[in-house]
Amino acid sequence: MPNPEQTVVFRRAVVALNGGSSDARIVRLAAGVARQWKAELVAVHVVEIDWTQPLDADIAGRSEDVQRVLDLAEETAEDCQYKIEPVLLQARDVGAALVDEATEQRADMLILGLPYRKRFGGDFAIGSTIPYVLKNAPCAVWVVREPIPEESA
């Protein structure tokens, strides 16, 4: 039972997935928190389309790898006995699409994963999406950083 004195963390959250190792972690985490408040979860995966192709080119729909990202998120949520609504997007810029989708979905939380990359000596590649979302999202943003593997620490 949630503590009534505790603040509601979110009612509806967009969970941004990138097909990486942190996807399952953030879905489990989101499901665990959402259960306390019976909050809704929306899993969003954005496929970036470069300017050489039309935005509605049939790319994401044909790719098994892309479909698998959301299927795995759904499966992970089901393992946690929670429901997550999958949304697949094609856009020119991932950060902008996430912010716009969170706005349209009236989400009060946007959850992103920050994976640890072992290559090139190991580092958190924060890229351009997370800074964009942090700067522009209308709702709270929760960045879940992966733990640093022991051998790299």
Added chain:
Amino acid sequence: MIGGRRPLAGRKLADRRVRVERPHAPFFRYTGPGQLVAREAASMPTTPAGRFAARLKKIAIGRPLASEEEIGERLSKKKALAIFSSDAISSSAYATEEILRVLVLAGAGALLVSIEISIAIAVLLAVVALSYRQVCRAFPNGGGAYAVARSELSPLLGLIAAAALLIDYVMTVAVSTSSAVDQLISIAPALNALRIEFAIDSITLITIANLRGLRESGNIFAVPTYMFVGLALVIVASGVFHIITGQATPLPRQPEAVSFGTETLGVFLLLKAFASGSVALTGTEAIANGVPAFKPPEARNAANTLTVMAVLLGVLFVGVTVVAHAYDIVPSRDGSGGPTVIALVAGTAFGSGPLFYVFQLATALILFLAANTSFNAFPRLAAILAEDGYMPRPFGFRGDRLAYSWGIIALAAIAAALLVYFGGITTLLIPLYSVGVFVCFTLSQLGMVRHWLRLRESGWAWRTAINASGAILTAVVLVVVASVKFTSGAYLVVILIPMQVAVFLFIRRQYEASREKLTVRGDFVVKPPHREERVVIPIPTINRAVVQAVNVARSISDDVRAVFISDDPDAAAELRERWERQVPGVPLVVVESPYRALVGPMTAYLDVLDRAWPPDKEAPITFVVIPEYVARNWWERILYNQVARRLRTALLGRPHTVVVNVPYRREEATTPEPEGPGP
């Protein structure tokens, strides 16, 4: 546009995005490259009737379960004792009665021997239990008689054990159910008139529960099993106390009691009483079959549980017999609705107070649970036999609720048929029971002797001695049981076991023959087809379905011809005129059929085509493309496609012939303009 949606506007002009629809998502889930897993919706029927049937099925047996939802519960010794012992312990509820029923034929004095006979059976039980403790240790993956005999003796002996086991399981259901009904009749004699109906209803309920995937939940089993054991021990203790203190006085004879006979108490009668009482041993092997279900260390826990079960069964069986003798209890006549021996024994301790009713209910429940044990074991054994190719493959398929539905339904049907045939009377069923059980015991013990001699592990000598003595003793009992009960029903089992083995071997041979014919060698590389292809389209007229069939035919081969079989030359001429005008390039062959037959002339025409093929060339593949109108309702199915169905049946198995059904749905629009209604 993907999914037919417009791009969604973003905060900036360049931030547009497109939502991509995922049509596979409700039905499948991608788990790897080129790999999909079907979801529940993929198995759902698409027609309204199918959906209605699925809803009814869901109400009756529950929602379908995914394979991963199977519960792998490991059992503690207490739960395992309740689950696996209900069959064995429950036999103490009727074994004494079966001994007394034989002995009364020799008069009241003969009943005294019942104690000696029960002790002899208890000794036999001790030997069998000791032997099965060895099975638990040697076969930690479950040492059913089939597994032991098959791996240690020979496949044929394994099959004999399997046949005997299947019979044993069927008999357990029939005997336990009829005996459970007997117990209920003891407290409510009015039920006697509905004995069979009540038994069949009980089997139906157990069947539905098992089709729903009733797991061997320890709690369901524990309550009635421990209640029965506890109260039965109280009854025995109270009876023994009364005997010691001299308070055990003979009970007045109940009106339904059997009359004493005048036969001589000879060897045959003694052996017959022993054979009838040996029904107490049924179910002893259940623990050895279920070793993997125990918590680790599995083998030791199973062996110890087996010992506890044997001690409890021995104490209860001998105790009930001793108390029954002390009170001069005589069984009631078959089907009379009189109280059972166990009910009369219970009455000596509890009178007619509430505990008596509680005990009778617990007895009935433990007997129903004993029947349920077979509902777990029979389908599993049938599935193993199906996997080994000895039973039809559907026995190996698990239904919506992860239960082996075919096995469950087959067991219920056979047991119910037996109950009806024997009028639901336990005593009439008993002779069929013990033979199969002792065949299993003997083969299992023989297999163990071979096992120890082959492996020569530490302690092999004394282990061999235990199993060998078990094998000899059970073999002797088998001969006794089969011979003394032969005429009263055991002959059926003696006939059935070899028949079943013959059926197993026949099925296996069929599967092996078909596998041999279908096998593709590992080094064989599939090359493009080398036979020529031709297409024949039987047509009833020109309509949309025929046009669609012609299009399909043209995509298969260039050699396409339509065949119109008619008994009306004018109609044929008219059709030819239309055909040549509307379907140019596809020759029409008109076959006049003055005897009005359709299918015969069609197959004869195909034969003629084959004979006309140049003998120096390899025979071609003939595709028979049959246009079919897809019926929307059940009554439409009666109206359409009857000839197509007959033709399809006639062509089934014809060499070098492929039948292609081209269904036409009413909604489909084809290129040419239609000319009238469907075929």
